[in-house]
Amino acid sequence: xxxxxxxxxxxxxxxxxxxxxxxxxxxxxxxxxxxxxxxxxxxxxxxxxxxxxxxxxxxxxxxxxxxxxxxxxxxxxxxxxxxxxxxxxxxxxxxxxxxxxxxxxxxxxxxxxxxxxxxxxxxxxxxxxxxxxxxxxxxxxxxxxxxxxxxxxxxxxxxxxxxxxxxxxxxxxxxxxxxxxxxxxxxxxxxxxxxxxxxxxxxxxxxxxxxxxxxxxxxxxxxxxxxxxxxxxxxxxxxxxxxxxxxxxxxxxxxxxxxxxxxxxxxxxxxxxxxxxxxxxxxxxxxxxxxxxxxxxxxxxxxxxxxxxxxxxxxxxxxxxxxxxx
Amino acid sequence: xxxxxxxxxxxxxxxxxxxxxxxxxxxxxxxxxxxxxxxxxxxxxxxxxxxxxxxxxxxxxxxxxxxxxxxxxxxxxxxxxxxxxxxxxxxxxxxxxxxxxxxxxxxxxxxxxxxxxxxxxxxxxxxxxxxxxxxxxxxxxxxxxxxxxxxxxxxxxxxxxxxxxxxxxxxxxxxxxxxxxxxxxxxxxxxxxxxxxxxxxxxxxxxxxxxxxxxxxxxxxxxxxxxxxxxxxxxxxxxxxxxxxxxxxxxxxxxxxxxxxxxxxxxxxxxxxxxxxxxxxxxxxxxxxxxxxxxxxxxxxxxxxxxxxxxxxxxxxxxxxxxxxx
Numbered sequence: 283x284x285x286x287x288x289x290x291x292x293x294x295x296x297x298x299x300x301x302x303x304x305x306x307x308x309x310x311x312x313x314x315x316x317x318x319x320x321x322x323x324x325x326x327x328x329x330x331x332x333x334x335x336x337x338x339x340x341x342x343x344x345x346x347x348x349x350x351x352x353x354x355x356x357x358x359x360x361x362x363x364x365x366x367x368x369x370x371x372x373x374x375x376x377x378x379x380x381x382x383x384x385x386x387x388x389x390x391x392x393x394x395x396x397x398x399x400x401x402x403x404x405x406x407x408x409x410x411x412x413x414x415x416x417x418x419x420x421x422x423x424x425x426x427x428x429x430x431x432x433x434x435x436x437x438x439x440x441x442x443x444x445x446x447x448x449x450x451x452x453x454x455x456x457x458x459x460x461x462x463x464x465x466x467x468x469x470x471x472x473x474x475x476x477x478x479x480x481x482x483x484x485x486x487x488x489x490x491x492x493x494x495x496x497x498x499x500x501x502x503x504x505x506x507x508x509x510x511x512x513x514x515x516x517x518x519x520x521x522x523x524x525x526x527x528x529x530x531x532x533x534x535x536x537x538x539x540x541x542x543x544x545x546x547x548x549x550x551x552x553x554x555x556x557x558x559x560x561x562x563x564x565x566x567x568x569x570x571x572x573x574x575x576x577x578x579x580x581x582x583x584x585x586x587x588x589x590x591x592x593x594x595x596x597x598x599x600x601x602x603x604x605x606x607x608x
Numbered sequence: 609x610x611x612x613x614x615x616x617x618x619x620x621x622x623x624x625x626x627x628x629x630x631x632x633x634x635x636x637x638x639x640x641x642x643x644x645x646x647x648x649x650x651x652x653x654x655x656x657x658x659x660x661x662x663x664x665x666x667x668x669x670x671x672x673x674x675x676x677x678x679x680x681x682x683x684x685x686x687x688x689x690x691x692x693x694x695x696x697x698x699x700x701x702x703x704x705x706x707x708x709x710x711x712x713x714x715x716x717x718x719x720x721x722x723x724x725x726x727x728x729x730x731x732x733x734x735x736x737x738x739x740x741x742x743x744x745x746x747x748x749x750x751x752x753x754x755x756x757x758x759x760x761x762x763x764x765x766x767x768x769x770x771x772x773x774x775x776x777x778x779x780x781x782x783x784x785x786x787x788x789x790x791x792x793x794x795x796x797x798x799x800x801x802x803x804x805x806x807x808x809x810x811x812x813x814x815x816x817x818x819x820x821x822x823x824x825x826x827x828x829x830x831x832x833x834x835x836x837x838x839x840x841x842x843x844x845x846x847x848x849x850x851x852x853x854x855x856x857x858x859x860x861x862x863x864x865x866x867x868x869x870x871x872x873x874x875x876x877x878x879x880x881x882x883x884x885x886x887x888x889x890x891x892x893x894x895x896x897x898x899x900x901x902x903x904x905x906x907x908x909x910x911x912x913x914x915x916x917x918x919x920x921x922x923x924x925x926x927x928x929x930x931x932x933x934x
Binding site: 366367415416430432433435437438439440441442443444445446447449450451452453454461462463530533534535537538539540541542568570571572573576 | 692693741742756758759761763764765766767768769770771772773775776777778779780787788789856859860861863864865866867868894896897898899902
């Protein structure tokens, strides 16, 4: 692969947009950030600023051969290249991002998907899932997302919105979720879900916990992690219960998709084996016999700071690979 | 397509093996049945009888161009062409069916998968899913099986055993399932699951029901269906509860895979809209907003008597199509 071939990876977040120039070995040659918010409800205001910013970045590599632009965004729909009704962004309705972007970069292939799918592709092209054809990536952070790869291809589904494992039911009539449903796994495994579990345990048990010194509005999943590290029983129990819940759901995921491995990415997964060990134990306990001791539970192989940019870059590299196969 | 091109479709059931010569339009030109049981634990006894039977059938079309043999079987593994530890068959361990069969039919492509996957392929090639690229087929009978098609390809998973939706949890710590787990959807939606629900309702309510005239050991899902048809409240409530349970699970299936449609096949689905209407209502109630009013719940488009043979035939036709694409 000639070394001047690059792609642009763009991650549109609720607060900031991160972009990077990435070569086919997964090295980020240049990177930068601009605010996503603050230019009002018209997408064009944002797009004009973004494309100036990207062209400035591209000018730093004069002989670059730009092969494509990959974009990860909340509610990004791969099939039509649009952001659809994203609750955390300023633009309402359906925004045809790829179409508008291609007017700024004529002739350059542009692909868009949601951030969880981009994370799965990043893992497959540059991370710990290299060589894997069947795996699932689960993102634990403000929400719970997932990207599913089956037989080497991302599962987008009929309308482009497959992979919403965060909004599958784990406990019928359980906790109210932000999506309006009850008992979604997101209501238990997101950062705020862990905080709710800590409060529940304070109600249920008479044990004292250092987490009780923090006002509930300020309690974070990081506090719970730090409590678990120093041996606070209640903080550790939060992760044991989170592992039990996630493992129960993963047994379903395995029976449905039979993946080789399940990767965990995102802020909450910084807890490492304090979270992953209870997940492994619970999943194995709930698996059907034919699936036991086959499926790996692993942390992401990508550095957290780069994973969103690399995932977006991987989206367009994957499409280039698919085209070459045809 | 020249009219003498045919495939052999074979469905290995617990009691009988059905086979048919199928042309590429899905017409069964000849069909027959031999017992699966009664030749002891050595697979070769059965295989010798089966291959004589098949060659006899093939001799009825002297100019036939046999393009392949497709086999549906319990615990059939597509990846290695083996039946693995099937609890309802006489042969123990791993049986390399395709390898042994190809010694009887040298040079003929032979494919094997489980019966639920074959049903999904039959639906795609010959039935109501023609033209669909993302759909799920759910088999309701003695057990609950499923076949998942994503982007036009069957989801086999890493080890070939994907699509075990019947053994995903719908109610944690719920009914004991035949697989040893608790709360599987199969424990509620299989024929015997419906009977258990009828008995539960007899305990719970003081209403009289004609189902109470039948000894529990003799009560079948057909009795419940017939009770529902003549207006028996308890029999109807069995289907309402089954629909509620299945709809809750299907909301998860949709969030995970985003299919265009979900097809129902198998004996229990003869209940038609008495079962499918409660499923539709429950699924819509449990879906996330972005998925509402998008996913069709439909009966199979294949005649029940032919669906197993056509499914097995579709397996090998699908592989021929995939080869031609490459």
